[in-house]
Amino acid sequence: MYLSKLFIPITKDLPAEAKIKSHQLMLRTGMIKQSSAGIYSWLPLGFKVMKKIEQIVREEQNFIGAQEMLMPTIQSSEIWKESGRYDDYGEEMLRIKDRQGREMLYGPTNEELITDVFRSSVKSYKSLPQILYHIQWKFRDEIRPRFGVMRCKEFYMKDAYSFDLTDEDAKKSYNKMFFSYLKTFRRLGLKAIPMAADTGPIGGDLSHEFVILAETGESQIFADKRIFEIDLNKYDFTDESLSKVRKDFTSFYAVTDDKFSEKKFNEQVDNKNQIKTKGIEVGHIFYFGDKYSKPMNCLIDDKSGKKISVKMGSYGIGVSRLVGAAIEANYNDDVMKWPKPISPFDVVILPSINKNNNENLQKAEKIYKELKKQNVDVLLDDVDENMSNKFKKHDLIGIPYQIIIGSKSEENKFEFKELKSKSELLSVENIKSKLKE
Numbered sequence: 001m002y003l004s005k006l007f008i009p010i011t012k013d014l015p016a017e018a019k020i021k022s023h024q025l026m027l028r029t030g031m032i033k034q035s036s037a038g039i040y041s042w043l044p045l046g047f048k049v050m051k052k053i054e055q056i057v058r059e060e061q062n063f064i065g066a067q068e069m070l071m072p073t074i075q076s077s078e079i080w081k082e083s084g085r086y087d088d089y090g091e092e093m094l095r096i097k098d099r100q101g102r103e104m105l106y107g108p109t110n111e112e113l114i115t116d117v118f119r120s121s122v123k124s125y126k127s128l129p130q131i132l133y134h135i136q137w138k139f140r141d142e143i144r145p146r147f148g149v150m151r152c153k154e155f156y157m158k159d160a161y162s163f164d165l166t167d168e169d170a171k172k173s174y175n176k177m178f179f180s181y182l183k184t185f186r187r188l189g190l191k192a193i194p195m196a197a198d199t200g201p202i203g204g205d206l207s208h209e210f211v212i213l214a215e216t217g218e219s220q221i222f223a224d225k226r227i228f229e230i231d232l233n234k235y236d237f238t239d240e241s242l243s244k245v246r247k248d249f250t251s252f253y254a255v256t257d258d259k260f261s262e263k264k265f266n267e268q269v270d271n272k273n274q275i276k277t278k279g280i281e282v283g284h285i286f287y288f289g290d291k292y293s294k295p296m297n298c299l300i301d302d303k304s305g306k307k308i309s310v311k312m313g314s315y316g317i318g319v320s321r322l323v324g325a326a327i328e329a330n331y332n333d334d335v336m337k338w339p340k341p342i343s344p345f346d347v348v349i350l351p352s353i354n355k356n357n358n359e360n361l362q363k364a365e366k367i368y369k370e371l372k373k374q375n376v377d378v379l380l381d382d383v384d385e386n387m388s389n390k391f392k393k394h395d396l397i398g399i400p401y402q403i404i405i406g407s408k409s410e411e412n413k414f415e416f417k418e419l420k421s422k423s424e425l426l427s428v429e430n431i432k433s434k435l436k437e
């Protein structure tokens, strides 16, 4: 992609409500545009990052055997009346009527809908276990939408639902998802800490939030640094290993403010390992047994032919929130550096251009073509402006690698650098192999 052709409407005047780094940066680099309070259009740059995150989330869900499907955004109120949540959910639910006067709603979550899908087709324990998921827009009429994509009314979420015959099997599904989430966030280049959580309006008895550290987060967190030293590679997906993952992670102190106890924190974590900061919730998993299957009559024949309510869990990841969260976790001193797996481009070529000489631009185009051939997702900054402005702009766009073609380049060698570090002179061949790494 050539930068001059890319639709990146850079904003200079920031609206006063853009208080945190990610919101400001996303507006400045034209990743999003607010359409109304808490509702955004995703412009090409922002959309590209979100799609990369979505794809990693999808691959990790598929890896554990979860099956992707798609449920609608608009739901009928009937099923919510069956579960009893139509009234409980309150004003966060956007309620609408169709032309026949039927009560509909824009789904804030999908426990009811998936239970309805499941009960109409699955009748026997032989079909269990199952995990189904979709990645779909949600709507919650948040009282105070803020921080850009972090707390919106309309947001993009991956939500998965597990179905098992017994509590014991259901806990295995839960543990599988627990481990899968740790792997997912690691692949996204983020350090997420699982924390025991309250189950809130979704209800149930086992729940963890996955929180990444960032000073601008909404929840205060207290944790033990040593949690980051646990090596995920030593676990696998056997039942034994799965329950060990959860045990090992939860053996370290890690709570949000509502569960915090100064005394316990000081007893369990010595000073040098104490983390006291803020965090952003990027995922949340629940086990809630028959909370929905019972009132909604989602019944399964067990081995003896007895009908029992299927045991369910639900597992969310805030895909659109993660775009902002990744910025919060990686933007320092006016430089944004995307984690490589979710960067909008793998590398940017920056030729020094002036009116009398387009030799650098020609060299850049040649390298561009070669990298494209190797499937490298490359951006060429062909905009005619001075290099110091270019560097400033790319400090914000945050592509992790740069190839600079200017006064320091030699005949067949160019400056190659990783953002925030020193450059080296390399041939195109060497650059290619560096990028492959």
Ligand code: ATP
Pocket: 109, 140, 142, 149, 150, 151, 152, 153, 154, 155, 157, 281, 282, 283, 284, 316, 317, 318, 319, 320, 321
């Ligand atoms: P929060 O406590 O932040 O309000 P929640 O507990 O209500 O979130 P869940 O129902 O657990 O959210 O939703 C799963 C995930 O969806 C959350 O972990 C979060 O990443 C994301 N999410 C929830 N609400 C929003 C929102 N208003 N805007 C963007 N993402 C959201």
Ligand code: MG
Pocket: 209, 281, 283, 284
């Ligand atoms: Mg939550």
